[in-house]
Amino acid sequence: MLKRAFFSLxxxxxxxxxxxxxxxxxxAPTAIKTxxxxxxxxxxxxKTVYNGATQTVIDQGWLAGELKKRGIELKFEGVSGAVxxxxxxxxxxxxxxxxxxxxxxxxxxxxxGGVDIRDILSTGQGNNAYLVVRKGLNVKSIKDLKGKSIAxxxxxxxxxxxxxxxxxxxxxxxxxxxxxxxxxxxxAALASGKVDATFTLxxxxxxxxxxxxxxxxxxxxxxxxxxxxxxxxxxxxxIDDHPDLTQLVVTAYVKAAQWQSEEANKxxxxxxxxxxxxxxxxxxxxxxxxRVPWRDRFSPLIDxxxxxxxxxxxxxxxxxxxxxxNILVDxxxxxxxxxxxxxxxxxxxxxxxxxxxTQ
Numbered sequence: 001m002l003k004r005a006f007f008s009l010x011x012x013x014x015x016x017x018x019x020x021x022x023x024x025x026x027x028a029p030t031a032i033k034t035x036x037x038x039x040x041x042x043x044x045x046x047k048t049v050y051n052g053a054t055q056t057v058i059d060q061g062w063l064a065g066e067l068k069k070r071g072i073e074l075k076f077e078g079v080s081g082a083v084x085x086x087x088x089x090x091x092x093x094x095x096x097x098x099x100x101x102x103x104x105x106x107x108x109x110x111x112x113g114g115v116d117i118r119d120i121l122s123t124g125q126g127n128n129a130y131l132v133v134r135k136g137l138n139v140k141s142i143k144d145l146k147g148k149s150i151a152x153x154x155x156x157x158x159x160x161x162x163x164x165x166x167x168x169x170x171x172x173x174x175x176x177x178x179x180x181x182x183x184x185x186x187x188a189a190l191a192s193g194k195v196d197a198t199f200t201l202x203x204x205x206x207x208x209x210x211x212x213x214x215x216x217x218x219x220x221x222x223x224x225x226x227x228x229x230x231x232x233x234x235x236x237x238x239i240d241d242h243p244d245l246t247q248l249v250v251t252a253y254v255k256a257a258q259w260q261s262e263e264a265n266k267x268x269x270x271x272x273x274x275x276x277x278x279x280x281x282x283x284x285x286x287x288x289x290x291r292v293p294w295r296d297r298f299s300p301l302i303d304x305x306x307x308x309x310x311x312x313x314x315x316x317x318x319x320x321x322x323x324x325x326n327i328l329v330d331x332x333x334x335x336x337x338x339x340x341x342x343x344x345x346x347x348x349x350x351x352x353x354x355x356x357x358t359q
Contacts, residue, residue, distance in 0.1 A: 032242060034073045035249070038088050038100040041078025044275040048078050053123055053298070054101060055272050056256035063252035072245070081276075082182065085109070092117055092235060099234045099249055104313045105157040105322070107233055111332050112323035116236040118334040121250050122306050124257075124298045126227025128286055129158040130204035131165070131217040133197045134190050140216060142169050148196040149177040151186035157228040160316050161219060162199045164226050187212065201228075202286040203277055220289050229309050239334065250337040251344060254300050258347060261295040296352055302335040305354030
C-alpha cells in the first residue's frame with residue numbers, strides 16, 4: 001500500500017463542521033448577489049488567466065451578461081495547480097465558492113468528508129499521465145524499473161493510473177522504492193539523479209525537452225479510461241436553491257466546449273492552454289491522441305464512460321483509505337443540467353456518447 005498524504009487539520013476540521021451542521025428549517029432561498037467559480041489559474045504577462053473552458057467562458061462574456069441582467073456579479077477565484085484540490089475543497093466547505101472545475105480525487109475526498117458537492121458537467125476526455133526515467137537509465141518499461149526508485153505525489157488523481165499500470169504488468173507498489181514528492185520536487189530529484197523515475201502529468205514533456213529525462217510510457221498507450229477526469233462541480237445547496245442559475249452556468253460551459261471543439265479554433269485553444277506551464281508545441285503534443293477526435297476531446301457529456309470512471313475512482317480511494325467512506329455515483333454526479341443545455345444550444349447530437357465497455 002502507498003503511504004497516504006492527507007489534507008491539513010484545518011481542512012479536516014472544515015469537513016467535519018460541514019458534515020455536522022444541525023439541520024435547518026426550510027426557508028426561502030436568499031437573493032444571490034455574486035456567483036463565484038474557482039479553477040486553476042496562471043500569471044501570464046502580468047495578469048491572471050484561467051485554465052481551459054473557464055477562460056473561454058470569460059472571453060465569450062455570455063454568462064457574465066446573463067447574470068448581470070439579473071443583478072448578479074460573476075467572479076472567478078484562481079488557484080494554483082500545486083494546491084488546487086485542497087484550496088477548492090476549503091472554498092466549498094466555507095461556502096466561499098459556488099462552482100469549481102477540478103479533478104476527480106479531491107472532489108471525492110471533499111464529498112466523503114461531508115462537503116456536499118455535485119459533479120454537474122464533464123470537462124472533456126481526460127488528462128494524460130507520463131512515466132519519465134532519468135537521462136541515461138537503460139530501461140524501456142515499468143517492468144525494467146523493478147527494484148528502482150520512483151517519485152509520485154500520493155493522493156493525486158494520477159495515482160490511480162499508476163496503480164493500473166502496475167496491475168497490468170503484474171507488479172506491486174512494494175516492487176519499487178516509492179518517494180512521495182510533488183511534481184516539482186520529483187523533477188528536481190530526477191534531474192539530480194536521486195530517483196530513477198517519476199510518474200506525473202504533462203509537465204513531463206517539459207522535462208524531456210530540457211533533457212532531464214525520457215518518457216518511456218504514457219496513457220496514450222493505455223485504455224482511455226485510465227486518464228484523469230475533471231468536471232464542473234457545485235455546492236448542492238446552491239443547486240437546490242438556484243437551479244435556474246445553475247442551468248445558466250452549465251449552459252455557458254457547454255457553449256465554451258462547443259467553441260473549443262471546433263477545428264477552426266484549434267490554434268487559439270492551444271495558445272490559451274500554453275499560458276500555463278507548457279509551450280504551445282508541447283500542449284499540441286500532449287493533446288495529440290488519434291483515438292480522440294478533436295471535437296470529442298472537449299465533450300461535456302456525462303455518459304456511461306464518465307460515470308464508470310467515477311465508480312472506479314470511488315472504489316480505489318475507499319479501498320486505499322484516501323476517503324472515510326465509499327461514495328456512490330448518485331451521491332456525486334447530477335446530470336440534470338447537461339441535456340437542457342444541449343437542447344437550448346441545438347447540440348443534442350454534436351458529441352458522441354462513449355460506452356465504457358469499448359474503452
